[in-house]
Amino acid sequence: MKIVVLLSAVPDTTVRVQLSPEGVPQLSEVPLVINPWDELALTRALELKEEAAGVVERVEVLHAGPAAHENVLRRALAMGADEAIRLDTSPQDATSAAAALAEWLKDHPAEIILAGIESSDYNGGATGMRVARRLGIRPVGGVTALQVEGETVLLTRELEGMREVLQVTVPLLAVVQKGIAREPRVPSMRGIMMARRKTITVVPVPAAEPWVRTSRYAMPPGKPPVKMIPAERAEEILELLEKEAKVIRFS
Amino acid sequence: MSFSRAIFLLLFLLTLAGLTWTFVRYCRYFRLLRPAFTVRKILWRLGHMLKVAVGQTKILQRPAVGLLHALLFWGFLVILAGTLEMVADGLTGAEKSFSSCGCYDLLTAVIDVMVPAIALITLIFLVRRNVVHVSRFEGPEMTARSHRDANLTLLLILLLMVTLMAMDLFYVAGGGEKGDYPFARWLAGILSLPERNEGFPSAYRASWWIHIVTVFVFANYLPYSKHFHVYLSLPNVFLERPWPWGHMPAMPEVTREVRAMLAGEAPESEAPGRFGILDVEDVNRKEYLEALTCTQCGRCTEVCPVHLTGGPLSPRKVMMSVRQRMDERGPALVRGDAPDDGRPLNGFHIPDEELWACTMCYACVRECPLSIRQPEVILGLRRYRVLEEGGAPPEWNNVYTNIENNGALWKMPAAERLAWTRGLVLRRDGEEIPLQVPVMAEKAARGEKPQYLLWTGSAAYDSRYRKVLQAFVKILAYLEVDYAVLGEEEISSGDLARRTGNEMLFVMQTLQNLELFRQYGITRILTCDPHVYNTFRNEYPDFGEMPEVIHHTRFLEEMMEAGRIVLPEGATGTSPVTYHDPCYLARINGEYAAPRRVLKGMGFTVREMPRHGAKALCCGGGGGQMFREKKDGGEIFVERAREALSTGAETLVTACPYCMTMLGDGIKYEHAEEKHVVRDIAEMVAETLGI
Numbered sequence: 015m016k017i018v019v020l021l022s023a024v025p026d027t028t029v030r031v032q033l034s035p036e037g038v039p040q041l042s043e044v045p046l047v048i049n050p051w052d053e054l055a056l057t058r059a060l061e062l063k064e065e066a067a068g069v070v071e072r073v074e075v076l077h078a079g080p081a082a083h084e085n086v087l088r089r090a091l092a093m094g095a096d097e098a099i100r101l102d103t104s105p106q107d108a109t110s111a112a113a114a115l116a117e118w119l120k121d122h123p124a125e126i127i128l129a130g131i132e133s134s135d136y137n138g139g140a141t142g143m144r145v146a147r148r149l150g151i152r153p154v155g156g157v158t159a160l161q162v163e164g165e166t167v168l169l170t171r172e173l174e175g176m177r178e179v180l181q182v183t184v185p186l187l188a189v190v191q192k193g194i195a196r197e198p199r200v201p202s203m204r205g206i207m208m209a210r211r212k213t214i215t216v217v218p219v220p221a222a223e224p225w226v227r228t229s230r231y232a233m234p235p236g237k238p239p240v241k242m243i244p245a246e247r248a249e250e251i252l253e254l255l256e257k258e259a260k261v262i263r264f265s
Numbered sequence: 266m267s268f269s270r271a272i273f274l275l276l277f278l279l280t281l282a283g284l285t286w287t288f289v290r291y292c293r294y295f296r297l298l299r300p301a302f303t304v305r306k307i308l309w310r311l312g313h314m315l316k317v318a319v320g321q322t323k324i325l326q327r328p329a330v331g332l333l334h335a336l337l338f339w340g341f342l343v344i345l346a347g348t349l350e351m352v353a354d355g356l357t358g359a360e361k362s363f364s365s366c367g368c369y370d371l372l373t374a375v376i377d378v379m380v381p382a383i384a385l386i387t388l389i390f391l392v393r394r395n396v397v398h399v400s401r402f403e404g405p406e407m408t409a410r411s412h413r414d415a416n417l418t419l420l421l422i423l424l425l426m427v428t429l430m431a432m433d434l435f436y437v438a439g440g441g442e443k444g445d446y447p448f449a450r451w452l453a454g455i456l457s458l459p460e461r462n463e464g465f466p467s468a469y470r471a472s473w474w475i476h477i478v479t480v481f482v483f484a485n486y487l488p489y490s491k492h493f494h495v496y497l498s499l500p501n502v503f504l505e506r507p508w509p510w511g512h513m514p515a516m517p518e519v520t521r522e523v524r525a526m527l528a529g530e531a532p533e534s535e536a537p538g539r540f541g542i543l544d545v546e547d548v549n550r551k552e553y554l555e556a557l558t559c560t561q562c563g564r565c566t567e568v569c570p571v572h573l574t575g576g577p578l579s580p581r582k583v584m585m586s587v588r589q590r591m592d593e594r595g596p597a598l599v600r601g602d603a604p605d606d607g608r609p610l611n612g613f614h615i616p617d618e619e620l621w622a623c624t625m626c627y628a629c630v631r632e633c634p635l636s637i638r639q640p641e642v643i644l645g646l647r648r649y650r651v652l653e654e655g656g657a658p659p660e661w662n663n664v665y666t667n668i669e670n671n672g673a674l675w676k677m678p679a680a681e682r683l684a685w686t687r688g689l690v691l692r693r694d695g696e697e698i699p700l701q702v703p704v705m706a707e708k709a710a711r712g713e714k715p716q717y718l719l720w721t722g723s724a725a726y727d728s729r730y731r732k733v734l735q736a737f738v739k740i741l742a743y744l745e746v747d748y749a750v751l752g753e754e755e756i757s758s759g760d761l762a763r764r765t766g767n768e769m770l771f772v773m774q775t776l777q778n779l780e781l782f783r784q785y786g787i788t789r790i791l792t793c794d795p796h797v798y799n800t801f802r803n804e805y806p807d808f809g810e811m812p813e814v815i816h817h818t819r820f821l822e823e824m825m826e827a828g829r830i831v832l833p834e835g836a837t838g839t840s841p842v843t844y845h846d847p848c849y850l851a852r853i854n855g856e857y858a859a860p861r862r863v864l865k866g867m868g869f870t871v872r873e874m875p876r877h878g879a880k881a882l883c884c885g886g887g888g889g890q891m892f893r894e895k896k897d898g899g900e901i902f903v904e905r906a907r908e909a910l911s912t913g914a915e916t917l918v919t920a921c922p923y924c925m926t927m928l929g930d931g932i933k934y935e936h937a938e939e940k941h942v943v944r945d946i947a948e949m950v951a952e953t954l955g956i
Contacts, residue, residue: 028671028678047670200662202655203540203769207522210532 051130541648906931
């Protein structure tokens with residue numbers, strides 16, 4: 015059985031991305047990391063390979079992005095992925111990304127495809143499902159736990175106040191969310207070294223027109239100033255709310 | 266050849282054969298292991314050996330019991346001359362072979378007096394061990410066998426001494442004329458032995474034989490007992506590591522790999538062998554020598570902060586495990602056929618919770634009379650788990666990810682590095698002057714080269730610690746010191762990465778930092794963090810040219826000596842303070858005096874805690890512990906905070922960001938935060954100066 019994890023590269027989550035005056039995100043200097051949900055998906059895939067020895071034989075990661083994203087694929091290899099494939103394109107939206115990914119997967123099928131529920135940069139949440147649609151395989155969304163039992167896969171979904179367990183036969187695509195693995199796996203020195211000795215498969219993909227164009231980005235308004243009132247003058251609050259903030263009125 | 270000479274020769278050859286067999290056995294084990302360093306500076310080594318091993322300086326750190334041991338050791342050295350004479354006598358059939366030597370009377374007299382002294386000391390040791398029950402002789406690793414071993418050794422020594430006393434007594438009583446035996450004469454007088462007795466020469470011979478046979482047995486027993494140090498203490502001290510305490514050995518194969526990685530070069534085609542210690546074949550020769558030298562005295566464990574607070578670590582056990590595992594696995598390794606028996610040193614003999622718990626405070630190393638460095642073995646075990654398996658505790662993995670992604674121990678953006686510098690003012694002559702903290706890149710852009718780089722460390726993100734940095738830059742501004750900070754360019758020093766076993770990350774940080782120092786032409790670095798100070802001072806020079814590094818306590822002291830920081834008039838009369846020595850400043854780098862002088866110079870009286878200076882208890886935050894959630898007891902910070910509170914001082918002064926956080930938590934834990942505060946020495950100075 016082979017698991018393919020769809021990987022997205024996102025800006026490091028501690029970086030505050032700035033916008034240019036024209037409203038374009040400034041990303042050239044920003045360090046990229048594996049999308050946190052994809053990282054958890056990959057961690058779970060690697061766990062399955064170890065747990066169900068012989069059942070899951072191979073874990074691959076698949077990414078559609080430019081050469082500048084390769085450090086993210088190296089990290090995935092360092093975590094323990096057997097192979098990394100980079101589709102050499104820079105998709106501008108989820109649809110064109112899904113098209114490229116599905117094109118590769120059609121010719122290189124996998125029993126289980128895992129995708130994070132969304133990417134932490136644009137939070138579109140569309141890629142995984144679109145890949146499944148294009149491949150015509152079973153999609154399951156919002157998966158929080160995944161077990162392999164022979165040719166079937168047990169998938170758990172958290173519902174309001176209860177838990178749904180699905181038994182699905184392969185091939186399938188699971189869109190996973192937090193909980194799928196406890197902590198993202200941290201590569202060891204050995205893993206990083208071995209990753210440096212592996213090659214990343216690069217596949218040329220014709221540029222695709224995006225389906226959606228973003229007209230502009232805007233920063234949320236800054237927080238208004240906060241006025242601190244000492245505890246001993248707490249009674250002033252009412253007056254301030256009435257006269258300054260004008261949100262209440264004493265008739 | 267007389268019959269007795271033949272018997273002696275036979276026994277002597279058997280002894281030599283036994284010792285040779287043992288020697289070859291251990292040599293084979295040593296040959297399996299990699300060397301730890303090249304032995305150079307022979308003269309220094311001899312001096313060190315004379316001081317520590319022969320001079321017994323470290324065991325005398327505890328004067329009473331230390332003196333007993335020192336007397337026993339020195340006595341043994343003298344008695345050794347007598348034993349050599351007995352061997353010469355036995356081989357040649359002569360009597361008192363050395364008696365032609367000019368100082369023979371003195372030699373025999375000294376031996377004769379030392380022997381009853383040693384017998385008495387041995388009796389005291391037996392009583393201490395079996396009646397008094399000294400707590401450090403106990404512990405889960407101290408099995409019945411360990412106790413038997415100890416008692417058997419002591420009884421053998423006692424037998425050796427009793428037979429020697431008997432020899433001298435019967436020699437004197439039998440009218441022997443060679444040498445001087447004051448104690449034997451006195452004893453003969455007390456016992457009022459008859460002048461001449463036919464039986465005395467035979468009794469002398471019998472004692473002689475019992476003694477020499479015991480010597481032969483003892484000599485062959487020692488290498489298999491915990492008392493191997495009788496042979497190994499001198500070589501072990503002679504083979505002291507050529508690096509200071511705070512320095513962990515570099516891993517050249519990791520350095521090579523990281524250099525290639527940073528330079529964007531292709532890796533070496535072949536991946537290097539195992540990193541760190543999985544099993545006993547991965548320890549180095551020095552570490553194994555230490556394991557054999559360890560006498561299980563337990564001084565290390567007795568001062569280990571983890572052990573003291575009920576945690577799972579015993580440094581003695583770590584060393585004992587290495588020896589035990591080699592006994593278990595060595596023969597198969599020598600045969601070249603050592604299967605995986607599921608009992609590796611790392612994980613089985615030394616479980617995870619033990620190797621993660623160490624605070625790397627070096628209390629054990631300071632205490633060990635034989636200069637064993639337990640933390641290096643513990644680090645080797647951590648290195649395997651982290652570098653080979655990525656198996657560090659999750660909290661540490663998070664820290665590693667943060668260091669990799671945003672250069673800090675916490676998940677904080679580089680843009681926030683300078684948040685602590687906003688809105689600072691310097692008070693001078695009643696005026697408030699806005700204070701701008703200079704940034705290196707801006708200074709460099711103007712073509713300026715400041716005299717000092719101020720290294721702030723990740724603690725610049727900590728809301729409490731920011732106040733320390735603020736106080737220190739105020740002092741720098743007050744003194745008009747030409748300095749700058751790196752600001753957004755600063756990344757972790759890698760100290761935490763190194764001490765938790767992530768050598769790769771440490772080397773990455775080190776190489777990047779050295780490059781930054783080179784680019785800016787930095788010659789002197791100031792830091793308030795003893796951990797940064799230690800790694801910069803002791804470890805960075807392995808990787809390239811390193812500027813001078815100065816801890817702020819020393820800097821403040823120098824400024825005071827130079828008369829640039831002066832106690833303002835009317836600033837005296839402050840309440841007493843207590844001072845907590847940070848391990849990496851004090852015990853490990855020897856800086857005890859500067860902080861105390863600064864406090865005194867600022868008009869404070871320091872009330873010392875029971876454990877201070879070299880004996881100071883760790884705050885519990887080092888070695889990665891500040892980031893670890895403990896599931897296994899070991900609340901060191903509470904123990905230390907209690908000790909500080911016991912002095913009655915309201916202010917607990919320290920000089921380390923980890924100590925500040927840990928002790929601050931400890932004081933809260935004790936519900937004492939209303940009356941007691943933890944402060945950095947820089948804050949004490951800034952406040953006294955009223956800036």
